[in-house]
Amino acid sequence: MRNSNREGGTVITGIFITFEGIDGSGKSTQLALLRQHMEELGRTVTVVREPGGTVLSEKVRTLLLDHRSMDLCERAEALLFSTARAQLVYELIIPALERGEVVLCDRYAESTIAYQGYGRELPLEEIITLQEFATSHLHPNLKVLLDLDVDVAAARLLGSFADRMESAGLAFQERVRQGYLQMSQAAPNEWLVVNGSQPKEKIAEEVRSFIEQNIFKGS
Numbered sequence: 001m002r003n004s005n006r007e008g009g010t011v012i013t014g015i016f017i018t019f020e021g022i023d024g025s026g027k028s029t030q031l032a033l034l035r036q037h038m039e040e041l042g043r044t045v046t047v048v049r050e051p052g053g054t055v056l057s058e059k060v061r062t063l064l065l066d067h068r069s070m071d072l073c074e075r076a077e078a079l080l081f082s083t084a085r086a087q088l089v090y091e092l093i094i095p096a097l098e099r100g101e102v103v104l105c106d107r108y109a110e111s112t113i114a115y116q117g118y119g120r121e122l123p124l125e126e127i128i129t130l131q132e133f134a135t136s137h138l139h140p141n142l143k144v145l146l147d148l149d150v151d152v153a154a155a156r157l158l159g160s161f162a163d164r165m166e167s168a169g170l171a172f173q174e175r176v177r178q179g180y181l182q183m184s185q186a187a188p189n190e191w192l193v194v195n196g197s198q199p200k201e202k203i204a205e206e207v208r209s210f211i212e213q214n215i216f217k218g219s
Helices: 025-038 055-065 075-098 111-120 124-134 151-159 171-184 200-214
Strands: 014-019 045-049 101-107 142-145 193-196
Touching: 014 075, 025 045, 025 101, 025 124, 025 142, 025 200, 045 075, 045 142, 045 151, 055 075, 075 111, 075 124, 111 171, 124 171, 142 171, 142 200, 151 171, 171 193, 193 200
Parallel strands: 014 101, 014 142, 045 101, 142 193
Antiparallel strands: none
16 A cells, blocks of 8 residues: 555555445445455454544544534534544554554545535645644555435435534535545546445445455455
8 A cells, every 4th residue: 555654663564445425325335345245255354434433533523423513613623523533543544454454444534625625615735734644644545435416315314313414415515525526536546436326236346346356456
């Protein structure tokens, strides 16, 4: 992977794959299916979600998604997501990669770029710089984007409890979606963009096939 060590420490030999997309795009489902597939192949898999995964990060998650935090300013929101991410990277992700494991992450730095940069319309360069600092420049081997029309995604979420971010409205979600598409188009070698409206089994097969041919090729 692009980053070979933790600030000069142990060499990273694992594989890091992240799942991105707007709320309701099916990230969690596809991550679970890929985890099952990887474990059936005998690989050791660590699964993490953002924000969350550590004691500190879960506390930040509660604060960020709670409707009682509606007065949270946009810059504070971006900093809190990045704080949770920094702790997760340090405490769980890098150690697992140093052990040679496959790490599957439900959202990562690109989520903050999409949601707070494009969605909240904060300065993109500043948000990107913040993510590089928070992650110690740790980049995934692959970013899987499940692209889905915002109306379809919203319909999927009907009847479920909507957290603070999910309640931001369709215009916000559309800005986020377009942000993801712009990032993937700017760096196509780093992304796998999948039509999220397909049956989950077809999506899973597309993801597995790409990973086997491009990430684990020859391993």
